Amino acid sequence: MKYLKPRYSRASHDARLILTATLTLLFGASAAGQTLFKGVVINSIDSSVIPYAAVSSKETDKSVLTDDKGGFSFAIPGNIRSVTLSIAAIGIKNTVVFHYPFDSIEKVYVDVTANSLTEFSVKGLSAEEVVKIAVASIPANYADSSYFDYSFYRRYQKLNGRFVNLFEAYPVVMFRLSKGRKAINSKEAFAVTQLRRTTFHPDIMNASEDNPIDLVTLNPVYHLEQSSLNPEKFPNYHFSFDTTSKTKDYVINYVCNDFATDIHGMVDFAERDLKGEEWEKGELVIDRTSFAIKKFHRKSLRHKDYTYKMLPIPNNLIVYDWHKYFFEFIGGDLDAEYEQRGGKWYLEKITRQYTHEFYTPVFNEKAFSITDNFEWYSDSISRYTTGDFVNKFYPKMATAIHSFDTGFWANSDFPFYYSDKETIYKDLLRDGPLATQFRKETGVDEYVRKKQSEK
Secondary structure, eight states, X not given: OOOOOOOOOHHHHHHHHHHHHHHHHHHHHHHTSEEEEEEEEEETTTOOBOTTOEEEETTTTEEEEOOTTSEEEEEEETTOOEEEXXXXXXXXXXXXXXXXXXXXXXXXXXXXXXXXXXXXXXXXXXXXXXXXXXXXXHHHHBOOSOEEXXXXXXXXXXXXXXXXXXXXXXXXXXXXXXXXXXXXXXEEEEEEEEEEEOOOOGGGOOTTOOSHHHHHTTOTTTSTTTSTTOGGGGGGOEEEEOTTOOSSSEEEEEEESSOOSOOTTOTTTTTTTOTTSEEEEEEEEEOTTTOOEEEEEEEEEEOTTOOOOOSSSOTTEEEETTEEEEEEEEEEEEEEEEEEETTEEEEEEEEEEEEEEEEOTTTXXXXXXXXXXXXXXXXXXXXXXXXXXXXXXXXXXXXXXXXXXXXXXXXXXXXXXXXXXXXXXXXXXXXXXXXXHHHHHHSSOHHHHHHHHHO
């Protein structure tokens, strides 16, 4: 059978010319302007968004970064009929083509390279769902009956680049636990077995945080409501899997741009009305089998555009002894790690750091830059304690009775977490031999000494 040729028609030919001319005018008109191409980059495996990926367009030779929610946008000429996007990030290198007409927000699905994927893709859980399961599993995973922890505690400060005020102790921490349906609550107290301190610099000591209790109460597992793991805060968070991790655990990153849970030494943080001062990001390592939280890391930073309030009373005025300064928060860090013992998980280590700058009120000159460092390490746990300690558990260091034993400390060598020992000791030696400082400063607590001198 032969194909029939269409008849030639002058009218149809003229119509085609008119249509062609019309389309040319339309395309030419749109070419004179621009349109906004919007999209969101999504992991094709688990549908989670991919923040901070590089997105470039072949047609326009432009490149942008996705925001913390995976979104991006750039202007393209109105006459472009297709857009070729190249997406690049850790573990990601994809090219995707979109054809006109474009959606208001194009969903750009990308594949993550096989060697950077973990098994989370098999279960189909989102990062936020994994964290919610982990928090809900706290009552089942962690120790829920009271115990004593024979531990090590350290605090030191960095004043204008110099390390000072080293304080080290071996406290017995009593965790008094009560288990609820959704959480385990803890009240802590401690007794000091051994303690030593270098020369005391009182002008910059934050008296509100002078003992291990102020540190261990930041344990997010046992103090859930005040921590970053409170599920009520999750709507403000963006969770994402760390697809580059090679471990068998879930490794999840989160970002909260609206606020942070770090009160950086301010006992009256809420009263000061410091909302909006800071934001935080962090990492969670979660056991794949039990959903136990094995590690929690939080980093907090001050918003660059945040301005402290001056009226009616300055909300950043700090009083150290008789000196008064305005502070500016720089940043903070919190790290908590857990270890499984006998089928339950226990706090193994918790460290904390935050930095302030202090300015004089009248001349607005920077007087101090101070970084406070806190470290606590679990040594051994027990359900019992000796009779020597029964009546020696206190809520505050200032009321503790202690002494310095040179023989005991000869075998103590817990590593420093935030700085190296050699640098710290070199600075401390500027106040004299360490053994001399320890003997001189340990006999009486600094706050007891201060009260005695005021009489």
